[in-house]
Amino acid sequence: MEREQGSGEFVREPLGVAGRITAEESAPWPVAPGRYRLVGARACPWANRVIITRRLLGLEDAISLGIAGPLHDERSWRFHLDPGNVDPVLGIEYLREAYEKAVPGYDDGVTVPAMVDVASGKVATNDYAALERDLSTEWREFHRDGAPDLWPDAGEIDRIGEGIFDDVNNGVYKCGFAGTQDAYDRAYRALWDRLDALSGHLSDRRYLVGDTITQADIRLWVTLVRFDAAYHGHFKANRHKLTELPVLWAYARDLFQTPGFGDTIDFEQVKQHYYGVHTSINPTGIVPDGPDPSGWLTPHGRDELGGRPFGDGTPPGPPPGNERVPPLT
Structure with a gap:
């Protein structure tokens, strides 16, 4: 997740799978209710940003939520709160498995939030900033009645x-x-x-x-x-x-x-x-x-x-x- 330069300053590593899920039907990852699972963690502020956005917009029925536990090791976030330590939808123990399906030999940081394509088991994107914006714009068709405008300016x-x-x-x-x-x-x-x-x-x-x-x-x-x-x-x-x-x-x-x-x-x-x-x-x-x-x-x-x-x-x-x-x- 992080490294230090010679100055001793913390530098956040670039996102490893910074894709986009958009409303264009021809997009590599098109918007589709039920297709993706948002993997987050209650501990993580970056995941929390997207989880709150999903809640406020009422996208719970369109995008399921998987919660990784608070503890992990060098292998990545782990679903240790779920029965059998396995996410019930993705069928994996470690989130790294979904990253490796997306990028064979993946060797960058495994972060939450991550939007995972359920059918293929691949991470579509872990770009939290794009996700929170796209949930408001690209997923508008599936917002709840009364969803607020989170981007008025x-x-x-x-x-x-x-x-x-x-x-x-x-x-x-x-x-x-x-x-x-x-x-x-x-x-x-x-x-x-x-x-x-x-x-x-x-x-x-x-x-x-x-x-x-x-x-x-x-x-x-x-x-x-x-x-x-x-x-x-x-x-x-x-x-x-x-x-x-x-x-x-x-x-x-x-x-x-x-x-x-x-x-x-x-x-x-x-x-x-x-x-x-x-x-x-x-x-x-x-x-x-x-x-x-x-x-x-x-x-x-x-x-x-x-x-x-x-x-x-x-x-x-x-x-x-x-x-x-x-x-x-």
Whole structure:
């Protein structure tokens, strides 16, 4: 998933199967309900972006969801939560098997999310950014009634999203996997400068772009929701906890309590993955018992800022029974 340059800076490896699934019938991978299985993991923020998008747009019947467990080894993400350690639709134990079917001798990173063609067992694409955009555009015919418009201002969403990706989504990894003090210090400063700017931006508006939830909010939120459970301690992104940042904490709780967001999160799997897999950072593999997640359900007060979460659309219904996560207690 990552490597270090001579500077000690974390660099995310290129995607290994960056295809597209489009509405063109002649496309190598055409849109077709029931053809593909989205493989994600509750632990992974990149997968979470696409899982939330699928939920909000109501594509559960068109695209099935497979969940890899939080633990994996050098062979890749593994379906160790499923009976017999095998995905019930794809019939594989390790996600690498689907990558190797797509690219014989595949030797790049095995990542989630991955959209897998069920019939052939091949990964069609693991390009999370293209997937979240294409689910909104190329799959429009199969959206639920009342699906929100997640791209009302694509230019502004991409502009703000670029900074979120560089300094926040990827920024916490740059802190955690830095190979030198200088590399860590640069990443740490960029992360907190960006979070401070985002806090200021959100101090008088409910959402990042316009008055509705957009893809920009999804991109930021998947890092915020994992911040105290993993990034603050495990990745040394520890100037403050999220719970100590009034604006961002309220913003994150607002979205957590919005259908399609909090109902995709399993904090135990998040901690099991980060603390259990990254042995170079946490060699003992000990998973912390805290923090207490019950605060995510406390009042946030953000509705006083106005806004219409789903615009002219409606909230999604409850997730399918086999996709539900444990409730917070």
